[in-house]
Amino acid sequence: MSALSYQPILPRPAPRHASGALAWLRSNLFSDVKTGLSTIILGGLLLWFIPPFLNWSLFNAVWTPDVQACRAVQESAACWGVIAEKYRLIIFGRYPFDQQWRPLIATVLMMLMLVASCIRVFWKPWLAGSWIAVLTVFFILMYGNSLGLAKVPTDSWGGLPLTILLATLSIVMAFPIALLVALGRRADLPAIRVFCSLYVELIRGVPLISVLFMASFMFPLFMPPGLTIDVLIRVLVGITLFNAAYLAEVVRGGLQAVPKGQIEAAATLGLSYWQIQRKIVLPQALAMVVPSIVNSIIATFKDTSLVSIVSLYELTGALDMAINADANWKPFKLQGYMFIAIIYFIFCFSMSRYSQWVERQVNKSKLR
């Protein structure tokens, strides 16, 4: 064996002082030529874009509901006065102005309930009971016609309360339907399989707008004369069935990823079909598709904006209505859209952050 000569490694210089602003800049923004170049280019773009945007949106903007002032700066600055002027119409739509405390309380209650439902310590049987109570209070407050409250028909409901109601109810109702349809597409009985596949393919094959049109205009034609179902309920059913079809496919994806051995093992333990689905298959399947489920929920939340085409003025529709009707403010619609964009973003971003927490929870069993 040849002798290996002993060659000590030369001492290396001590690492450079690695804290402080300069060190941070070096390691994060200028660690090599390419990084340095892209930092300079992106930084330049930001410098070019941000100051004018801040000037437009904040420093030169008009904050008071003053049409003349808004007109004067129209070319160079934002007019948030339009929000100050129209916010109650945007948030509550056509709901009678002097009664708007009712949707306000109803919406706050519903939001508190939604937040509570996301917190683990509240996942108790009474949560379902509280939901029924809160929904009942919501409807009594919104609809009135009892307890001395004036009646407000559902076609006068609007704005954010309507958006939240439609999104919440259609998601909650779509979920069980989606589970059944997803299981149905894997059922042993061909009739069930065909029915579930047909449902999914039919619904997925048409745009939501046409489902809403059918729910709103065609459905009443087939009803016996004298029997009418409230347009809000018809639209709610339409959105629910639509989303259930998409959600069913998401769930089915998860079902397919559960190994067959899991089902066999559960069967040999004597569990029935429904016990196997509930205790073994669905918990694993749903845990795998949390990101896609949240994707669907976020899409549903934003899709509710389409109901304005059947004369239900939720947040987006209410904005249109509030601003189109007033020639003075019409030029400032962009600011209105930015305002509701912020509202939508707050909701959707919260859902997305929440889903990341859920993912961490359901993946705990995989941590070593």
Place this chain on the structure above:
Amino acid sequence: MTEPIIKFEKLNKWYGNNFHVLRDIDLDVAPGERIVICGPSGSGKSTLIRCINRLEEHQQGKLFVDGVEMTDDIRAIDEVRKKVGMVFQQFNLFPHLTVLENLTLSPMWVGKMPKKQAEEKAMQQLQRVRIAEQADKYPLQLSGGQQQRVAIARALCLTPKIMLFDEPTSALDPEMIKEVLDVMVELANQGITMLCVTHEMGFAKAVADRVIFMDEGQIVEQNNPHDFFNHPQNERSKDFLSKILGH
């Protein structure tokens, strides 16, 4: 002779229309008997024992398990599954449940046992397979050998009359095989009826009352382990044994 606890009568099974996986199986298993089934890959060994708890259905012939004929009747299947425990090659533990929850699932939901009682029973079984200290972990936090012992304990929570083992050590690292085999030997000595598909010939020699050799869907040869290993009669068994014992 006592009434057999498992009885195959001219049982035939096909996968699809063409693949004849079990051919004219006749087999009586006495209560308490310990049987090792071996044979080349694809010979139908796993399918044979999976018929016993109806993970596979047969198309011809009859199969009785503890006096119940296996048919499409869901009640008969449920009845039999309560008496038959099964251990799989891939463990098939439920990864989203803790070890203890894996064990209490069936007693609580099928046996309608109160939670506390089910947990006591589960702990007894975990002690039996010497893994009680892992009760609150999740399956994927355990080694393969530990997982398989949990799977055995889970099957034992049914208080089964019959235990089926489908290549229980084939997915394990060599140093973990012994811990699982030790548990199985203990079980065998406690008088439970066992059918075990395995190539662990040491285990077969130590505990089996009978070794069954299968090839191409048929039971080719069956004998007590001593005679089977030392004087195999059939050419195919000789060939098989020379391959697995020849090194």
